[in-house]
Amino acid sequence: MVVxxxxxxxxxxxPFYNIVVADKRVRRDGRFIERLGFYNPLAKGNEExxxxxxxxxxxxxxxxxxxxxxxxxxxKVAAKKIAA
Numbered sequence: 522m523v524v525x526x527x528x529x530x531x532x533x534x535x536p537f538y539n540i541v542v543a544d545k546r547v548r549r550d551g552r553f554i555e556r557l558g559f560y561n562p563l564a565k566g567n568e569e570x571x572x573x574x575x576x577x578x579x580x581x582x583x584x585x586x587x588x589x590x591x592x593x594x595x596x597k598v599a600a601k602k603i604a605a
């Protein structure tokens with residue numbers, strides 16, 4: 522099964538997450554199929570905190586990829602940001 526989930530990067534106590542499409546059996550920070558965007562929970566000021574390639578996201582969801590609960594929440598946040 523293919524899932525859309527977060528892959529952690531960054532330093533200790535400075536998390537940075539890539540939003541990736543990966544096989545469910547592969548470990549969290551392991552091999553992935555495609556990188557769709559990123560999430561920086563510590564973004565300040567003018568820094569971009571969230572970016573998702575909407576066209577690739579809709580493609581992967583169209584072919585059956587399931588998003589994790591956290592990624593679902595981030596997708597909703599990104600959609601609100603685009604609409605506003």
